[in-house]
Amino acid sequence: MATRLTVNGKQLNTDLPEDVPLLWVLRDEFGMTGTKFGCGVSACGACTVHIDGEAQRSCQVALGDVWGDVTTIEGLGTPDNMAVIQQSWLDHQVAQCGWCQSGQIMQAASLLAQNPTPTDQDIDDAMQGNLCRCGTYPRIRAAIHDAASKIGG
Amino acid sequence: MANIRKIARRTFLIGSAAIVGGAAFGAWYVNRPAENPLKTPEGGAAFNPFVLIDQNGITLIAKHVEMGQGSRTTLAALIAEELDVRLEDVRVLQGQPAQAYYNSALLGELVPGNGYDRGGFAHALGETLGVLGKVLNMQVTGGSSAMKDGFTQMRLAGASAREALKDAAAARLGVAKSQLKTENGQVIAADGTTLAYTELAAEAGQMDLSEPELRPASEWKYIGKSMPRVDMAGKVTGTAQYGMDVRPEGLKFAALRANPKRTGMTKFDASAAETMPGVEGVYDLGDAIAVVANNTWLAMQALEAVEVTWGAALYPNETDQIFARIEQGFDLEANSTMRDDGDAEAGAPTGSLAVEAQYKAPYLAHAAMEPLNATALYTGDAMEIWSGNQGPMLHRQHAAAEAGLTEEQVTLHTPYLGGGFGRRGDFDYTSYVARLAVQMQGTPVMLTWSREEDMRHDFYRPGALARMKGAVKDGRAVLLDGQVSAQSTTVQVMKRWMDFEVGGPDKGHVDAIFNAPYAIENHRVRGYHADVDVPVGAWRSVAASFNAFFQDSFMDEMAHAAGVDPLEFRLQHMREEFPEGAACLEKVREMSAWTGSTPEGVGRGVAFAYSFGTPVAQVVEVVQQDSGIHVNKVWIACDMGTALDPSIIEAQMFGGMVYGLSAAIYEEITFSNGEVEQYNFPDFDATRMHTMPEVEVAILEAQEHLGGAGEPGTPPIAPALANALFDLTGTRARELPLNKTFDFKY
Numbered sequence A: 001m002a003t004r005l006t007v008n009g010k011q012l013n014t015d016l017p018e019d020v021p022l023l024w025v026l027r028d029e030f031g032m033t034g035t036k037f038g039c040g041v042s043a044c045g046a047c048t049v050h051i052d053g054e055a056q057r058s059c060q061v062a063l064g065d066v067w068g069d070v071t072t073i074e075g076l077g078t079p080d081n082m083a084v085i086q087q088s089w090l091d092h093q094v095a096q097c098g099w100c101q102s103g104q105i106m107q108a109a110s111l112l113a114q115n116p117t118p119t120d121q122d123i124d125d126a127m128q129g130n131l132c133r134c135g136t137y138p139r140i141r142a143a144i145h146d147a148a149s150k151i152g153g
Numbered sequence B: 001m002a003n004i005r006k007i008a009r010r011t012f013l014i015g016s017a018a019i020v021g022g023a024a025f026g027a028w029y030v031n032r033p034a035e036n037p038l039k040t041p042e043g044g045a046a047f048n049p050f051v052l053i054d055q056n057g058i059t060l061i062a063k064h065v066e067m068g069q070g071s072r073t074t075l076a077a078l079i080a081e082e083l084d085v086r087l088e089d090v091r092v093l094q095g096q097p098a099q100a101y102y103n104s105a106l107l108g109e110l111v112p113g114n115g116y117d118r119g120g121f122a123h124a125l126g127e128t129l130g131v132l133g134k135v136l137n138m139q140v141t142g143g144s145s146a147m148k149d150g151f152t153q154m155r156l157a158g159a160s161a162r163e164a165l166k167d168a169a170a171a172r173l174g175v176a177k178s179q180l181k182t183e184n185g186q187v188i189a190a191d192g193t194t195l196a197y198t199e200l201a202a203e204a205g206q207m208d209l210s211e212p213e214l215r216p217a218s219e220w221k222y223i224g225k226s227m228p229r230v231d232m233a234g235k236v237t238g239t240a241q242y243g244m245d246v247r248p249e250g251l252k253f254a255a256l257r258a259n260p261k262r263t264g265m266t267k268f269d270a271s272a273a274e275t276m277p278g279v280e281g282v283y284d285l286g287d288a289i290a291v292v293a294n295n296t297w298l299a300m301q302a303l304e305a306v307e308v309t310w311g312a313a314l315y316p317n318e319t320d321q322i323f324a325r326i327e328q329g330f331d332l333e334a335n336s337t338m339r340d341d342g343d344a345e346a347g348a349p350t351g352s353l354a355v356e357a358q359y360k361a362p363y364l365a366h367a368a369m370e371p372l373n374a375t376a377l378y379t380g381d382a383m384e385i386w387s388g389n390q391g392p393m394l395h396r397q398h399a400a401a402e403a404g405l406t407e408e409q410v411t412l413h414t415p416y417l418g419g420g421f422g423r424r425g426d427f428d429y430t431s432y433v434a435r436l437a438v439q440m441q442g443t444p445v446m447l448t449w450s451r452e453e454d455m456r457h458d459f460y461r462p463g464a465l466a467r468m469k470g471a472v473k474d475g476r477a478v479l480l481d482g483q484v485s486a487q488s489t490t491v492q493v494m495k496r497w498m499d500f501e502v503g504g505p506d507k508g509h510v511d512a513i514f515n516a517p518y519a520i521e522n523h524r525v526r527g528y529h530a531d532v533d534v535p536v537g538a539w540r541s542v543a544a545s546f547n548a549f550f551q552d553s554f555m556d557e558m559a560h561a562a563g564v565d566p567l568e569f570r571l572q573h574m575r576e577e578f579p580e581g582a583a584c585l586e587k588v589r590e591m592s593a594w595t596g597s598t599p600e601g602v603g604r605g606v607a608f609a610y611s612f613g614t615p616v617a618q619v620v621e622v623v624q625q626d627s628g629i630h631v632n633k634v635w636i637a638c639d640m641g642t643a644l645d646p647s648i649i650e651a652q653m654f655g656g657m658v659y660g661l662s663a664a665i666y667e668e669i670t671f672s673n674g675e676v677e678q679y680n681f682p683d684f685d686a687t688r689m690h691t692m693p694e695v696e697v698a699i700l701e702a703q704e705h706l707g708g709a710g711e712p713g714t715p716p717i718a719p720a721l722a723n724a725l726f727d728l729t730g731t732r733a734r735e736l737p738l739n740k741t742f743d744f745k746y
């Protein structure tokens, strides 16, 4: 039975079983590889996407349970038309290997949507589920503050 | 050439005798230019293995893989500096496997001597030995060597192409070459006429290449500046392509389950798995099973349903037994005595105060963020492979062997690596996918490891033990007699990668301890190869990662025994021995406003390590909070010789530090019943946003030679932190990870 999803504003169908995690539907079925696999057990945040605007671990959401519109890193902005937060990430030269960064950015975007002027403590609380083995945290923090100041005007 | 390879394949001495080996190959062989792997494009030119220009644009080739360390950007900037192009106007691609891209600097680390006082002669020897890499097909990214390797070669590549383009323009315009200048991808004549490189390339390709002069540092536009990374836009928009992101037409998805005891497999029953949703086949890979499906997750689910009987481990089953064997290593003959000043055998001199301590460091996994994976398509007489790897020629060679093909029949692509840290030098995941693809002729297949497979089938940082004896008198160290026992990474890696039996003193094994730049009257360092066979490999900074912990924890213990401020104590022994190293210590003293005393509830520690050509000093501050001890701030000073790109170096310094900090506090690989007990991040955690210290990095440029950036930030943090914790609590931790002894904030 086909399941219908809305991803980045597009309607997409899949025949995969309903228990397949959204992460693997996006990556292997829809070819949307911007969302990354890191642990599969909700311990790293690399797979973070938005469902109805809120950050979720896509490795933990079964296809049959997706309750709203999905936004992935590809839906946030493109190299030629970046979202403000992506531009801040670029300005601060955040990424090293980069594998965690889609998830970091989606998590941070969700934070800023709820809290346009986060304190360092707010950033700690919101971002601690997102692991970065390359240790880019200082620049992530700077980029979030930068994006907050730009979005807030 | 076959002959040369045969000579090289004999026992290869890793200590002083290697130089003899290097000389034996002769300049005639190693100086022959390697064949240009780039084909001349339609209407353009491949000037050398690094610069290709045609009507569509300018392409630069990075010889080292990009795993996060930023080398693609800096290698391109070095070419661009002389070629006169802007990075935003060029494409930068990863080099295919080719001898032209061999690493000339990596083996230079094997030169005898401590490195830090390497004079011109020893440095030249290092370069001579480096060319061995060419004989051995070592196209390897590792050893923090990319910049030492590329600094001159890349600039020459840019400059010689630029000169050829000017020759072509001079011929076309009928003016003297001296009237021409170059800028932003164009040749500009005195009358203002501009000719784009893209339209001159075909003619320029016909010009004779001469050895050009390189510009002096005073004229550099890019070198020494923080360049925007060429991989950044892709990485912040999810469009950068990593190994796991390739999608060749008709791709199938497979998952792997290999023996957690690291030997073969007696039997398996896959009948339940075969009928599970999405499953298209179950394959026997000899010592592993692969399930192929229409989705990676469905393949992983089906793998769980396969019943396998695994072979037994070839190493002791339990962690304690493994460490007992490491302990027994001290009873064997020392593999090396790389430092032996004065008379350490005599023990503590009369009138001195003896200090003794033993230390322990665990096995560690790499846990790169992107789990291991590779993709292959086998078509009978050829194979195409996509594998994020740190050694393209090595991976291709082993994939070809799996498929019974020649290396030329295998095309290997190296997409971005979601972290490497040394793990992706090993080629097991590339071999597995090649083995699978052969059984699926005509169908491309991606083989992905779960995080659990990745963590439990690593080539680990070896566990290590140290016995340290010292003595202090009148505020100075008068004896330091260190012994280290561990498995040798060098021996195992050379055997696995190159089929080399290495013998002789293993310098890498005692790195950052034998060459710790402290002048001590009686100073001996002996290395022991423990006789145990847990799979081990290169882990960011290799043996320096544990040796620095032993060395600089013990320096701290001696400082306290001598009643001297630990930072001042180090300086006293280093100022004359290695002024550039001492300057790093002075720098962190200034940055952290070090006074030697801390208020109640605050602790500070300092440590220093010299590795991969770079001295690094770090000061750490810890604070006692209600929820546990928090690492509050780390000050880092390093000396790079020339800082090619300050932003990238800064990122490597704090990134390397965090990698070591995570290990120092949380990480340990243990064994039970022959299997690794850690499965996933909850068992092998790391520093996160809320536990991350503030960092401050200073980059000095006093050294004569270029230092590496990727690894030297890692070794000093474990001892600096242990020393800070001693300052805070009065408890001396001699075993890692430190959460065994202290309660950290979670």
Ligand code: FES
Pocket: A036, A037, A038, A039, A040, A041, A042, A043, A044, A045, A046, A047, A048, A057, A058, A059, A060
């Ligand atoms: S892959 Fe989902 S949290 Fe790690």
Ligand code: FES
Pocket: A095, A096, A097, A098, A099, A100, A101, A131, A132, A133, A134, A135, A136, B068, B369, B418, B419
């Ligand atoms: S940038 Fe490599 S894991 Fe975050």
